[in-house]
Amino acid sequence: MNSQQSLQEDQSLPNGRDLALPWHLTLPARLESAFREQFRDNAARLIPAATILMLLVYVVAFAVEHHVAPEATEISWRPRLLAAMVTVGVLLASRHALRWLQPAVAGMALVVAGIHLYLGLSVDHPLQDAYFYVPFLAILLLGSLFRIQLYWALPTSLAILAAQAVILFGASHLSDAEALVITAFTACATVMSLFGQYFFERLQRQHFLSDRVLHLHRSELHAANRSLESQATEDGLTGAVNRRGMDVRLSNLLHNMQHQARGAPDSIAVLLFDIDYFKQYNDTYGHQAGDECLKAVAEVPKAMVQRATDFVARYGGEEFVIVLGGTRLRDALVFAERMRARIERLGIPHRNSKSNNVVTISIGVACTAEGVDSAERLIHLADEALYQAKGAGRNRVACVDDDGSVRVLTP
Numbered sequence: 001m002n003s004q005q006s007l008q009e010d011q012s013l014p015n016g017r018d019l020a021l022p023w024h025l026t027l028p029a030r031l032e033s034a035f036r037e038q039f040r041d042n043a044a045r046l047i048p049a050a051t052i053l054m055l056l057v058y059v060v061a062f063a064v065e066h067h068v069a070p071e072a073t074e075i076s077w078r079p080r081l082l083a084a085m086v087t088v089g090v091l092l093a094s095r096h097a098l099r100w101l102q103p104a105v106a107g108m109a110l111v112v113a114g115i116h117l118y119l120g121l122s123v124d125h126p127l128q129d130a131y132f133y134v135p136f137l138a139i140l141l142l143g144s145l146f147r148i149q150l151y152w153a154l155p156t157s158l159a160i161l162a163a164q165a166v167i168l169f170g171a172s173h174l175s176d177a178e179a180l181v182i183t184a185f186t187a188c189a190t191v192m193s194l195f196g197q198y199f200f201e202r203l204q205r206q207h208f209l210s211d212r213v214l215h216l217h218r219s220e221l222h223a224a225n226r227s228l229e230s231q232a233t234e235d236g237l238t239g240a241v242n243r244r245g246m247d248v249r250l251s252n253l254l255h256n257m258q259h260q261a262r263g264a265p266d267s268i269a270v271l272l273f274d275i276d277y278f279k280q281y282n283d284t285y286g287h288q289a290g291d292e293c294l295k296a297v298a299e300v301p302k303a304m305v306q307r308a309t310d311f312v313a314r315y316g317g318e319e320f321v322i323v324l325g326g327t328r329l330r331d332a333l334v335f336a337e338r339m340r341a342r343i344e345r346l347g348i349p350h351r352n353s354k355s356n357n358v359v360t361i362s363i364g365v366a367c368t369a370e371g372v373d374s375a376e377r378l379i380h381l382a383d384e385a386l387y388q389a390k391g392a393g394r395n396r397v398a399c400v401d402d403d404g405s406v407r408v409l410t411p
């Protein structure tokens with residue numbers, strides 16, 4: 001590999017190294033917020049199904065409880081109703097306040113864990129200890145059912161675990177061994193759930209990053225293509241469309257017009273102009289000044305064209321073509337005369353011009369009409385008119401009329 005190749009590679013598009021994720025998963029600020037937004041959007045899609053599932057679980061739990069310990073439902077229906085309401089709150093957040101979705105899910109898990117710890121203490125029944133296993137389910141729902149981000153799931157799970165430990169070891173009807181077993185059970189579930197969530201989120205972040213890198217690749221390629229395309233069809237000196245670009249655009253325009261494509265113009269006018277006595281200008285003021293003059297002259301039609309189909313092209317040396325889509329001969333002549341006058345008014349001194357003491361142009365105008373079916377023919381007609389304008393004394397406009405005759409207009 002030579003040094004130029006390696007230089008190109010160094011400066012080239014983003015590469016695999018951009019995919020490296022730190023162990024703590026946090027991305028640079030702008031990426032991080034974009035990822036969180038995407039994560040929330042994805043999670044929000046799960047919420048309706050997850051909410052229905054949760055509400056079903058509440059109903060089933062209530063039914064089982066009613067069957068096993070009917071007296072317990074006297075106490076439990078209110079806390080359960082609260083849990084159901086909080087769950088519906090999560091659904092509302094996912095629809096109307098997405099930024100509150102994660103805190104809402106975390107809050108719901110805390111409420112579910114809290115009310116079951118409360119029920120475990122308040123219900124007097126041989127099976128009451130079953131309530132103490134529910135916090136474990138609350139921890140699971142964070143990462144599996146509702147899929148909130150690790151940085152929300154981690155503190156919420158630890159808070160549930162801590163609250164459970166404090167309550168179990170303080171509960172008078174439980175021995176320390178029983179409290180330890182249930183706490184250890186929840187602790188194991190917490191570790192496993194967080195472990196799974198860490199790797200799930202890692203994968204999601206990696207996927208997000210590779211998507212971004214691909215997107216960057218695509219937009220850089222797009223920009224490079226656009227710049228290559230404009231370089232290939234733009235004249236470097238004047239910024240006008242070059243000859244090649246003109247051929248393509250004019251042919252396309254004609255083709256679309258002939259095939260009555262949508263948005264295509266119903267007529268096309270071509271103005272071919274040439275700077276008068278430009279050779280003398282170069283001889284008098286130098287090639288550099290000649291270049292500046294070309295640039296200044298080209299700016300005039302460039303500022304005048306308006307429609308998307310219009311363009312100014314450098315036809316060669318000091319000759320330019322202006323293509324006006326949807327313009328008939330009469331309007332093209334008005335445009336040409338206005339342009340001629342504006343260029344004259346630029347007042348670029350030309351002491352060796354035989355037509356004026358400033359730079360002037362001669363213009364030939366032709367329009368699509370019966371029998372004019374190619375770009376070459378259109379340019380040829382405009383060239384004929386230009387020739388006549390020159391012959392008639394320069395600094396004037398000439399056109400090919402509908403009957404094919406050339407008419408010179410006096411300025």
Ligand SMILES: Nc1nc2c(ncn2[C@@H]2O[C@H](COP(=O)(O)OP(=O)(O)OP(=O)(O)O)[C@@H](O)[C@H]2O)c(=O)[nH]1
Pocket residue numbers: 237274275276277278279280282286287288289290291294316317318390394
């Ligand atoms: N400075 C400069 N001169 C150019 C460029 N391209 C062509 N020319 C010059 O334009 C001049 C064109 O000369 P001619 O074709 O004789 O035309 P003219 O002197 O304008 O005469 P008429 O058109 O008959 O009025 C030549 O001297 C070319 O060298 C360019 O990019 N920069």
